[in-house]
Amino acid sequence: MGKQINYWMDYENFILLAEKALELGCIIYRRRADEQGKIVYGNDISIVTANVSDYYFYFPQAGKIVIDIINGRECISTIHDSGQAIIEAGFSIIHQEKKKITRSRLWCSSGFYREDGEYINRSEDLTKVYNSLARYVKKLAPYTELVDVYISSRDKDYGKEVEYKHKEYVSRYCIDKMSEGYKLVASL
Numbered sequence: 001m002g003k004q005i006n007y008w009m010d011y012e013n014f015i016l017l018a019e020k021a022l023e024l025g026c027i028i029y030r031r032r033a034d035e036q037g038k039i040v041y042g043n044d045i046s047i048v049t050a051n052v053s054d055y056y057f058y059f060p061q062a063g064k065i066v067i068d069i070i071n072g073r074e075c076i077s078t079i080h081d082s083g084q085a086i087i088e089a090g091f092s093i094i095h096q097e098k099k100k101i102t103r104s105r106l107w108c109s110s111g112f113y114r115e116d117g118e119y120i121n122r123s124e125d126l127t128k129v130y131n132s133l134a135r136y137v138k139k140l141a142p143y144t145e146l147v148d149v150y151i152s153s154r155d156k157d158y159g160k161e162v163e164y165k166h167k168e169y170v171s172r173y174c175i176d177k178m179s180e181g182y183k184l185v186a187s188l
Helices: 011-023 124-140 172-178
Strands: 002-007 027-031 039-042 054-058 067-070 073-076 086-090 100-102 104-109 111-113 119-121 143-151 161-169 183-185
Touching (some): 011 054, 100 172
Antiparallel strands (some): 002 104, 027 039, 086 104, 111 119, 143 161
């Protein structure tokens, strides 16, 4: 469980979001872009690179961070108290050949259960940082009404093309790519 906002956001706009996280006092963690995949971190924007799309914004005032080894790879643990100090974030991958843009998100845990069964809520400080970043996401990737067409499987419209209107958070760059025939997808 947690707080989450899904969005389609390009790398350039994500840099602005990462800069905002740094301004709010976060340290940025990511996996190295090599076969070893070790976790690296930094407190300046140079840690954000175009070849790694998933990041953690670590807010030290909210608690410690724990790096576990799972299947021989370093991983930032989000299931115990270190999950109370991080916000997951990323940018969309724009697949040129497939003309698809993957969805990304801003997410933080709402809390965790200790071994004794006690539930520990996320800190108010991390909630404030998350809310500030979520508001900024909404500026970088405004709420946009989209219309998709699908083939209905409902009895009254079965087999007919039906319009589906929905609103999503999409950056201007991704909207421009959609006008070139790119599709927004959850994942590949």
